[in-house]
Amino acid sequence: MCGIAGLYTKSPALAAGLGEHLSRMLEQLSFRGPDSAGVAFYRDPAPAGWCKVSLHSAAEHPGWDEVGASLALAFGEASVPQVRATHATFVIEADAAHAQAWLSEHHPELRLMSAGSSIEIYKEAGPPRDFIARFALEEMSGSHALGHTRMATESRVTTQHSHPFSTGLDLCLVHNGSLSNHNRLRRVLQREGIQFQTDNDSEVAAGYLTWRMREGATLEQALEGCLEDLDGFYTFAVGTADGFAVLRDPIACKPAVMAETDEWVAMASEYRAIAVLPGAEDATLWEPEPGRVYSWGTAPVT
């Protein structure tokens, strides 16, 4: 069992309080996932010609300032690190692919959590309430965000095994469920050049989406491919640069509720995580149908 939350804002006032609202949603989902928690926030897009990366370090003293100085030396300019607990984000005057390649070569001790223009991923083992406080999530603004609380069923509880998983530039995946053909699919994807950090089943779903979109599929086509190629139970939420998408497996063992008002669109594993949002009592509510892709504000991803 895990908990998923997604919140897409339609007004500046709600965008300013995005972190506070998503934190309240995650608290409601703590009982579905006490082992670890994670979020993807879409905020403060990098200027044209720049990219944004979020990195994780397991070291006690990660030396983020030195990382920033070395990035500035390599690429001309890089922002000062924005540090949150064990993570830091940098805005770099480079395209994301170059920045990623450079970081993996020169800072192999760091884990790349996300790359793109506006995405920032933060995730950590431990109870969701501790995560919310430690990463000061309530202060964060943004246009939209996804969150996840994990109850591990098939692999270890570590930062790397936590959700969201990056699936490409400005893209990420959170998953409630379990996949049964992930080992075989991981080997297929590895032969296609997709890299994995863990033995986690959800990371394979993320890798599958990355591979399909690399081969030219739109996000919607890649998600529809899951219905054929993934064996198991899943409710997925996928964050994109300007929205999010939701898919449930055809058997629909894992729950999902969606809601919309003039101010926001939300999805969550349970309604109680939506009930804490302003105006929830008057929201339009529905249960997403199994095997159907739902998306908000999502431009076709090529």
Next chain:
Amino acid sequence: MAAPDATRDALESFDLAIDTVRELNRRLHDSTRAQRLRVLNPGGRHSIAVGLDGSHEIEIEGHVGYYCAGMNKLATIRVRGNCGVGVAENMMSGAVIVEGSASQSAGATARGGLLVIHGDASARCGISLKGADIVVRGSVGHMTGFMAQKGAVVVCEDAGEALGDSLYEARLYVRGSVASLGADCIEKELRAEHLEELRGLLARAEIDDVEPAEFRRFGSARQLYHFQVEHLGSY
């Protein structure tokens, strides 16, 4: 515990924004007298008004989470909102009325009583039904009536895929379209006694805008559950 007597309390409010679900349920379990209670601010909380054993009248003002009114006996529970998974699961008697829609497995394994859903019910409505009656004013999702043994499911609009899969002796009535029938479920003739049953169930559900004759009846072909080795080839 002795059955509650007919004396009822005046309609009181119980606010879940102030007190807990456990306190609500304890109050209802401990009562020897039937209570009339209006529950405020349910906020999608789970297990509201479960395990009641007395002719209480409960009105819940808003959306509830999982297993609302589960194991209900004698009580009448009205939800002015939507329900999460498993509303009225294993109900024994009484009535549960949902003014909104219900999530998966509504009325699962229910043995008696009446469950009315005025909106839609999603997948596996009436799964393993054991004698209760379910009336859905809207549509139902896939695998409705899966392995249902006894009782009736009335669907006033459409049914999703695999209706009545592995059905035993429950009766399924659908007024709209059926996406597909599950294993061993077939359409059967709607006879006078079925029209009579439908008329009674619709009246008890206070649904008066549909006619019994507009429904089709589905039941078990009885090829699956009476397993006989000489029929192995046809399974």
